[in-house]
Amino acid sequence: MPVAPLFRPIDVAPAYQKVADAIEREIVNGRIKPGDPIGTEHDLVRQFGVNRSTIREGIRVLEEGGLIRRDSSRRLHACLPRYSKLASRLSRALVLHEVTFRELYEASMTLEVASIEGAVERATDDNLAELDDNLVRSEAVVGDPARLAECDAEFHVLVAKASQNRVLQLAREPAAQLFYPTTEMIVTGVAEGGPRLVAAHRHLIDAIRYRDREAGVLWTRRHLQDWRRGFEKIASLDRSVEHMYMEHAQAARRR
Amino acid sequence: MPVAPLFRPIDVAPAYQKVADAIEREIVNGRIKPGDPIGTEHDLVRQFGVNRSTIREGIRVLEEGGLIRRDSSRRLHACLPRYSKLASRLSRALVLHEVTFRELYEASMTLEVASIEGAVERATDDNLAELDDNLVRSEAVVGDPARLAECDAEFHVLVAKASQNRVLQLAREPAAQLFYPTTEMIVTGVAEGGPRLVAAHRHLIDAIRYRDREAGVLWTRRHLQDWRRGFEKIASLDRSVEHMYMEHAQAARRR
DNA sequence: TTTTGTCCCTTTGTCCGACAAAGTTAAAGC
């Protein structure tokens, strides 16, 4: 028969973890602000009273979590985690879980429709200017599938940004990162793929500009359906998406 | 005046990063499967021909990314990244970006509605059994806000699981993790909060069981609106959500 | 005045060797 609990579990995390936790706490509760320097490794050695190897392991943890980074001169400072970096962890996880194309498509439909609805409602002139600029660049590379795919990815990021909802922005990113590499394949494989894509973007920008929600949703749906039809030509919907990641990971490494 | 760029930056990743990349590649492309042992640090020292400190820094990177973990005996093995762990990185990021309650609420509305739609369409008997079980446990703790909040969080995870869409499951998680701690406050602060919450869950399970999409969407909306009304009593919608994270992070540490 | 070369100091990335604590394995004892 278990005795009544008298003691709480002791915190027995390894030292490098405690170092990481301590710095994380200072950043999250705002005592260290994004951009603030963290100090040199030697400083941290002195402050925490542990070995430099231990400090360095703690730094790796925070760096991977996107809370701190090294600037050009390799000095440490706090920073706001970048969505795209965090999202790439998630994309990787989705690949490892062998999600199917259907899952990806359905979720993206939901998320992109929500994005456009938000954008129609709340886009600013600045947002529209960015979208217009993207459209011009897209038109210029309509014959170059790789570049066009890049513009397409950026376009949808801009739409999400125009929705003024960062939770949504972040939620759609992992799926979008998996989409992106296949766009290129589809633009290549489908006749009139490029022009159709650019035309859809134009309609979407119009919908945002004139705050026409119906049109926005309609063209988002069409845009994604086009993309799906392109995909169906090269694979089945139940197929998992592992090859998408391979392309994406390579691109990320080149960056 | 800057000259036109002639050379691309050379790839000079530090050794610990290369170690991490190499192991990640083997895991992602499937040569190392989830559960497979990675070998001891000494093994890796031999294989990569670098110092153990370097290996350990690489391990921290992978560990933080959720690709490898140490089992009870601290041996390294590959594993499938856990959504909830990755999502907590994102929650943290959302807090640091100081997202407002409005952003969180809107995105959650979208994601939870999509979840229930998927669940209504595709839930299995197993999913329903899990939901029923959750309901029973919720009813048992309806007077205990902390436990009830825990059950509520689990309930929505189960609904998302029933949608059979892992992309959606993952996309909703970061927002849900921020929701969770406030549920407790709301159940405490709002009269009849607990019973209303359980009643909504009951309706949602019915909707899933009888594949009644309308009812599912309706009750999800109501459920979230209830939650929002509770929140409005204690703060404004434009308020950012930092306090939610503090609670959540503490809970995570206790785990 | 702006660029280039040089010197010095700091910081990072990496290496080596070491050791206590905790876990594992295998032998010894009942």
Next chain:
DNA sequence: GCTTTAACTTTGTCGGACAAAGGGACAAAA
């Protein structure tokens, strides 16, 4: 056969070391 004990292994941490690269200051050159 089961438990205890005694090696052995592995991890977490430590101390010190060194080369390479960055930053700053300053003088020489264009």
